[in-house]
Amino acid sequence: MQGLLLQQRLASASLASCSGRGATPARPAAARPLAARQRRPGGTGWGRAPTQLRAVDDDKFDSLVAPPEEGAVASSVQAWLNPPAEELPDDFEMPIWDHLDELRERVLVGALAAAAAVLTCFVFSKDLVVFLEAPVAAQGVRFLQLSPGEFFFTTLKVGGYAGILISVPTILYEIAAYVVPGLTKSERQFLAPVILGSSVLFYAGLVFSYEILTPAALNFFVNYADGAVESLWSIDQYFEFVLVLMLSTGLAFQVPVIQVMLGQLGLVTSEMMFSQWRFVVVGATIAAAVLTPSTDPFTQTLLAVPLVGLYMGGAACVRALEARRAQNA
Incomplete structure (x- = not known):
C-alpha cells in the first residue's frame, strides 16, 4: 500500500513539472519522496523505505524551461519554449x-x-x-x-x-x-x-x-x-561503392543547414564556429574516413576539403544572420 501511494505521488509530481510551449510549469516542492532500496534488518530480501531527496536538479530544470521573470533576460531554451503571444499563429486548434x-x-x-x-x-x-x-x-x-x-x-x-x-x-x-x-x-x-x-x-x-x-x-x-x-x-x-559514396556525400553536404538552424535558435554563434576551426579540420577528416566506403587517403581528402569549406560557409551565413538581426533590433 505504501509503495502504491509513493508511485502515485511520483506520477503527480512528474505531471506537475511537465509543460508545453507557452505554458508555465508548476514549481516543485522543496523535497519529494523517493523510494530507496534498503536492506531489511535481519532478513535476506529487499524492501522499500521512503527517503527524502532535495529537488535541486528539478529546480535547475524548471528554471531552464520556465518563462523568465519580468525584466530578466530569457535564455535560448526559454525563448523557444515560451514564444511571445504576437509570434503565435492564429490558426484553429485541432484535437x-x-x-x-x-x-x-x-x-x-x-x-x-x-x-x-x-x-x-x-x-x-x-x-x-x-x-x-x-x-x-x-x-x-x-x-x-x-x-x-x-x-x-x-x-x-x-x-x-x-x-x-x-x-x-x-x-x-x-x-x-x-x-x-x-x-x-x-x-x-x-x-x-x-x-x-x-x-x-x-x-x-x-x-x-x-x-x-x-x-x-x-x-x-x-x-x-x-x-x-x-x-x-x-x-x-x-554499385554498393558508388551508391553509398553518393548518399554519404549528399548527407555530408547538410552541414551548413545544421549550422544555420543552431545559429537561428541562438545555441551557437559565428564566433564560436570560427574559433573551432582546428577541431573542424580533424572532425572532417574523421567523418570523411567514416563516410567514404574506400580506405584510400585520396578519396578521404577529396571529401574532407569540401566539408571544411561547407563548414566555413555555414559559419559565414550565421554571421550574416547575426548582423541582420542586430540591424533589425
Whole structure:
C-alpha cells in the first residue's frame, strides 16, 4: 500500500513539472519522496523505505524551461519554449485524433510517392546502370555477374536508391506541411529557406560525388592496378561503392543547414564556429574516413576539403544572420 501511494505521488509530481510551449510549469516542492532500496534488518530480501531527496536538479530544470521573470533576460531554451503571444499563429486548434489522421494521410502520400518513384526507376534500371557505369567506362573496366541473379538484385537496389532520391522533395513537403501549424510566425518564415537549402545542398552533394569524387576515386584504383591485374569488378560491389559514396556525400553536404538552424535558435554563434576551426579540420577528416566506403587517403581528402569549406560557409551565413538581426533590433 505504501509503495502504491509513493508511485502515485511520483506520477503527480512528474505531471506537475511537465509543460508545453507557452505554458508555465508548476514549481516543485522543496523535497519529494523517493523510494530507496534498503536492506531489511535481519532478513535476506529487499524492501522499500521512503527517503527524502532535495529537488535541486528539478529546480535547475524548471528554471531552464520556465518563462523568465519580468525584466530578466530569457535564455535560448526559454525563448523557444515560451514564444511571445504576437509570434503565435492564429490558426484553429485541432484535437489529437485529427492530428493523428493528418499524420497518417501525409505518411501515406509520402509512401505512395516513394513507391511510384521506385517503380518508375526500376523500369529504367538498365539505363541507370549504364549511367552509373560511365565514370569508369572509358578506363577499360569490365563488370561481371558473379552469381545467379546478382544483376537483377543490383537493378532492384539501383531503382530503390534512385526512386527514394527522386521522391525526397515530396517527402520533405509533407513533413513541412505537417509541422507548419505548430510553428511561430518567424519559424514559418525560416522553414522554407531551410528546406530549400537542404534540398539544393543534398542534390549538389550527389552531383559532386558523381562528377568529381567517384571518378577520382575509381580512376585511382584503376591506375594503381594498371599493369599488374586486369580490372574485372563485381557489378554488385561496384554499385554498393558508388551508391553509398553518393548518399554519404549528399548527407555530408547538410552541414551548413545544421549550422544555420543552431545559429537561428541562438545555441551557437559565428564566433564560436570560427574559433573551432582546428577541431573542424580533424572532425572532417574523421567523418570523411567514416563516410567514404574506400580506405584510400585520396578519396578521404577529396571529401574532407569540401566539408571544411561547407563548414566555413555555414559559419559565414550565421554571421550574416547575426548582423541582420542586430540591424533589425
